[in-house]
Amino acid sequence: MFGKLTSAAFKQDFIEHMAGLSMLLALLAIVALITYTKRWKWLWVEWLTSLDHKRIGIMYIAFSALMLFKGLIDAVMMRVQQAFAVGDSMGYLTGSHFQQIFTAHGATMIFFVGMGVIFGLINLVLPIQIGARDVAFPFLNNISFWLFTSGGLFILASLVIGKYAGTGWVSYPPLSGIKYNPGTGVDYWLWSVQISGAGSLLSGINFMVTIFKMRCPGMSLMKMPIFVWGSLATMVLVIFAFPILTANVAMLSSDRLLGTHFFTSDYGGNPMMYINLIWAWGHPEVYILILPAFGIFSEVVPVFSQKRLFGYASMVWAIVAITFLSFIVWLHHFFTMGAGANVNSFFGIMTMIIAVPTGVKVFNWLFTMFRGRIVLTTPMYWFLAFIGTFTVGGIAGVLMSIPAIDFQVHNSLFLIAHFHSVIIGGVVFGFFCGYSYWFPKFTGFKLNEPLGKCAFWFWFIGFLTAFIPLYILGLMGATRRLNHYAESTGWQPLFLVAGLGALLILIGVGFQVLQLVVSIKQRNQNRDTTGDPWNGRTLEWSIPSPAPFYNFAATPEVHERDPFWAAKQATIKEKPRYEEIHLPSNTGLGFYFGALSFLFGFGVIWFMWWLVIATAIGMVACLIIRLAQNTPEYTLKASEVEKIETEIRNRYV
Secondary structure (H helix, E strand, C coil): CCCCCCHHHHCCCHHHHHHHHHHHHHHHHHHHHHHHCCCHHHHHHHHHCCCCHHHHHHHHHHHHHHHHHHHHHHHHHHHHHHHHCECCCCCCCCHHHHHHHHHHHHHHHHHHHHHHHHHHHHHHHHHHHCCCCCCCCHHHHHHHHHHHHHHHHHHHHCCCCCCCCCCCCCCCCCCCCCCCCCCCHHHHHHHHHHHHHHHHHHHHHHHHHHHHHCCCCCCCHHHCCHHHHHHHHHHHHHHHHHHHHHHHHHHHHHHHHHCCCCCCCHHHCCHHHHHHHHHHHHHHHHHHHHHHHHHHHHHHHHHHHCCCCCCHHHHHHHHHHHHHHHHHCHHHHHHHHCCCHHHHHHHHHHHHHCHHHHHHHHHHHHHHHCCCCCCCCHHHHHHHHHHHHHHHHHHHHHHHCCHHHHHHHCCEHHHHHHHHHHHHHHHHHHHHHHHHHHHHHHHCECCCHHHHHHHHHHHHHHHHHHHHHHHHHHHHCCECCCCCECHHHCCHHHHHHHHHHHHHHHHHHHHHHHHHHHHHHCCCCCECCCCCCCCCCCHHHHCCCCCCCCCCCCCCCCCCCCHHHHHHHCCCCCCCCCCCEEEECCCCHHHHHHHHHHHHHHHHHCCCHHHHHHHHHHHHHHHHHHHHCCCCEEEECHHHHHHHHHHHHHHCC
């Protein structure tokens, strides 16, 4: 009945037991708190079953914040190990445990932090920026979130039951094959990626249809905000890249479960095919993460420079160019495989060219700031930090696009430093920029500025302290996945500095938690009574804060690129004409579907075939029930909309 799941799966080392115990205690504390405050019904009705894109966006960000905390703990554990595992000292982690943490850190940060915060912000902002009341397929949006969450839970489950993969976050065969990894660690990785990847693909289709079909009257493609353009390019990449990942992971699963030989050297299989396919998805994935962040900066810089965005058309074409080029550079991830000079030269040149449209965007942001009246709030701090760190990371990337140099620094900590400069400097700082910028719109109050700036400085200084030593170590020959090294290398002082940087970042996270708590306590002092706390330019600032559940009382009509800014300059204000609004009804089917998908994957991992069959039937049943429902939406009458709008206006008079 339990397949391969025996008591041996629960035998962990002391650190893993403590991690599992702390997770269990945290879960019990949350359950006790909800029970004590009698919030179960509220949690179910208002959040878990909601199809409102704003609430789904907040749930994405909340789950990603949890995974970010876990990923940061992983990073600190690795840095502490590397700081002290020198010479005769083997550190406090076994080699196997270190490799598991290394893999879990990469998978967590890419699949469940980077993707999560991006989809969270897109859910929150995009429909409102295009003047829509929801996404094109609200139920699909709900299912996408629960599939994403189910995938993340496999990483947390591996802390208690069994082990996680120790193969690195891209799990190259033959190391990830059944011959060299017969345990369940690789299977946990496979199913976490497969299920969350399905959710991402569904989101990609949903948001692309939303952008093309649900823009308000007058909003042509060249009047869309740049954040929407960045999101559109991201969805194109998701739709073309994620099926490659799905097929690749399915073939590796087949090799492990069914004994096929897609990626083994027997019977004509080829592990290099896996590496080609994983990077045919993997390099566009970098731009899936970074293009929405570029969009965030393009929204923030004009507002806090109090100027129109410089070079809108060139920004759009730069996004289009990056989207195309991102698909033809993947081979630079393995120049050393021996593809030959001509192939390496082609991919090296393509990689260099992609820096051109990226540079166009950087110069456009700087020209937007030029002679602007710059307001240095927290979002601008994150933007300015991004410019420095991302530029350094970008230059390092161009350096490695030269095959001869890549041969020297391949698989070294130089590469790790470059990658983190781009991802942390671009994606993470971009998210923090957007988080502090749009926070008032969805909560009704601003974040505490002094604590936000404290968090920024710890993050920024911590980042420099953690990753500049890695550039140097990489040039000295230190490789990635290194859990022990000889004293004669002289690397320990630099590893100690890098470890200090990781601790500073952790303190920065502590300040962010404190900022959120203090801001909630002081919400009445920092209340946004205008709906437009930053003197914004786009449609989201034209509605009250927090945004009503129907977004717009009357469908807006757009005539300018910065429609709200133009409306504020107009002398004649039009009186809104209220109309009936149709909104999707709540449903628990998406939650059930996500829970069943988790159990489905768990059953496959542990060979519990009865569970696999039962949950597969359950998922099909959920979809049939949803399709059979006649009235999955409700209507809000015009008189009710007017009443709610009047109450909102009177609240702040």
